[in-house]
Amino acid sequence: MKLISYIFFIFFFIGSLFSQNKTDSLKYELKKTISDTSKVTILKNISVEYLYSNPDSSLFYINEAINIAKIINDKKGLAYSYNQLANVYVTIQNYEKSADNYKKSYDLFNDLDNNYGI
Numbered sequence: 001m002k003l004i005s006y007i008f009f010i011f012f013f014i015g016s017l018f019s020q021n022k023t024d025s026l027k028y029e030l031k032k033t034i035s036d037t038s039k040v041t042i043l044k045n046i047s048v049e050y051l052y053s054n055p056d057s058s059l060f061y062i063n064e065a066i067n068i069a070k071i072i073n074d075k076k077g078l079a080y081s082y083n084q085l086a087n088v089y090v091t092i093q094n095y096e097k098s099a100d101n102y103k104k105s106y107d108l109f110n111d112l113d114n115n116y117g118i
Contacts, residue, residue, distance in 0.1 A: 040077035079108035
């Protein structure tokens with residue numbers, strides 16, 4: 001039993017390190033990026049990385065992505081961002097807000113004729 005606990009701890013620890021490195025890399029890319037469309041994508045990806053480990057941070061980053069996507073009228077980025085926002089709300093068990101955001105995402109993907117996002 002002790003061996004199984006030890007192996008589980010090692011895998012968890014290694015997974016945490018890789019996730020942190022990816023988040024750090026994304027934040028670095030965000031600082032370098034000039035394109036607002038790319039910023040939306042990177043912010044969404046940071047939100048994905050924080051989804052289970054830190055839902056509050058995930059919510060912060062996806063709201064930033066949504067704000068930028070609205071300003072630049074990036075419908076595709078907005079559709080993916082609403083989908084991620086819905087995922088965050090599922091994680092924090094706010095199913096009503098989750099359903100609202102899945103619907104927003106679905107409607108935008110339909111407008112874009114993007115069946116992949118649906």
